[in-house]
Amino acid sequence: MTERLRTTLLDAVLIVAAVVEGALTAISEESSTALALYVIAMLGVLVRERWPLTSFVVTLPAVVFSGAIVAAIVTLYTVAGRYRSWWLLAGCWLVTAGSVAFPLLDVAPQFWRTEMLVGVIYFTMTAGAPILLGRFLHSRRELALRLDEVKQAREHERRLDAQAVLAKERNQLAREMHDVVSHQVSLIAVQAGAMKVSTTDPAVKAGAENVRQLSVNTLDELRHMVNLLRASGTPATELTPQPTLTDLRRLIDNSALDARLVGDAPEDLEPPVQRAIYRTIQEALTNVRKHAPGAGVTIDITRDDTDLTVTVTNTRPTRPTLALPSARHGLVGLQERAALLGGRLYTGSMPDGGFQLRLRLPLTAHG
Structure with missing residues (x-):
């Protein structure tokens, strides 16, 4: 059960108790004055969250003249949960105790002569209980907030520790x-x-x-x-300078391969898409140099209604292949780049002994 639901249920119970007690009091006394004071007290209960002190004051006449104390207790509980001044709460406590005791001055004078100590205990406890309950629940809410702050601080500290380890x-x-x-x-x-x-x-x-x-x-x-x-972990983590498609021609010219570019990419590509295309072609040319020496390379960039396709195809090698270390991390990285942009990367051998790498990106991946 959430805190808000618990608060709503508690308010409903308190209001029902105040209504039942006020209605029984008004019926038993058969007085229009008592009914009017009860209605005013109920209005105070309804607005106690917005004006707690005012609502507490307007419930006191119903206590003094008709003995309906539930509304006053409810509003006093709200005052205790809202204010921290013990001077204010002590004043409300004394006023409430006096208001509860006042009707007995005329009703049961014999009571004051024989059971005064019992009466004082009853009145003070009746007035003090809602104050103590209100302060207890208020302290509980504050403690929950502090615990949440401590939890957030510890989580922040844990993240800082993890960042420090990563930075190291x-x-x-x-x-x-x-x-x-x-x-x-x-x-x-x-x-x-x-x-x-x-x-x-x-x-x-x-x-x-x-x-x-x-x-x-x-x-x-x-x-x-x-x-x-x-x-890393500081504001200066930008990858600068980042390659764009304007650097593609220089990449091909410096590749030391017999490579040619067919087609052009659209000019409105977003920077992440341009980087993905550039890195894909760069990795493909690197693989040709490593695994297909002397092969010719064709880089074809096309588009249709739905996709942008970059195809890098090389012929079979014409020179002996050098044994170079490879863990295929480059292709894995290209597949991850394509997946982040909603595309796919395809690789496979050609019938003539060559190899083909094809990157397909949806047109929605660029501006």
């Missing part, structure tokens, strides 16, 4: 990438530059320059990735 792991990964990968790629770039200077063969010179340029581009991208890993 990313920094370690960034150091390893910088120390190992950059060292090896730098050696490749230096040796390619030395080969370019030492050779007189134009073809070898061009190939060495292409290897050197690819190594430099790899080092530049590696630097951005290391910066990203080190800055």
Whole structure:
């Protein structure tokens, strides 16, 4: 049962009790004055949540002149749950006790002479019970709020601890990438530059320059990735600069492959879609260099009424394949990119011994 439902049920019970007690009192006394005071008291009960002190005051005449005390007790409970001033609550307590005792001055004077102590205990407890109950429930609600705040603080602290652990792991990964990968790629770039200077063969010179340029581009991208890993969890986590389709021609020209581009992508593609297309073609060209040396590559970009399709097809290799390490993480990453955009990635061998990679994205994936 929710807190709101419990509060609603409690209000309904209190109102019914006040109505029953007031109706019985008015019927027993058969007085229009008592009925009027009872109606005023009931109005006070109905508006007690908005004006608790006012509603408490308007219920006191019904206690003094007709003895209907339930309405006063209900409004006093509301006052105790709303205000924290013990001076105010003590005043309300004394006024309520006096109002409850007043009708007995004329009705039972013998009672005051013989059972005064019992009467004082009865009146004070009758007036004090709703105050104590109201303060207890108010303290309970405040405690629940504090416990919820503590829970949220602990959850926030747990997230901060997890972020700190991740930041430590990313920094370690960034150091390893910088120390190992950059060292090896730098050696490749230096040796390619030395080969370019030492050779007189134009073809070898061009190939060495292409290897050197690819190594430099790899080092530049590696630097951005290391910066990203080190800055993860801070505002400086943007992957900049991000490739777009305007860089596609340069990617193909620097691929050292016999590659040609057929068709053009729409100009209104969103940045995530452009990155997905660029990375797909980049990974496909990398796989051709690794697994199909000397193969020709055709990159075809088409669209129909529902989909945008990027197809990268290579012929069978014409040179021996070098044994290079591969864990297929690149294709897995491309499949995840496609899935995030609502598309699919297809790969498979061709009848002529070649290989084809096809990315299909729905037209709703771009602007």
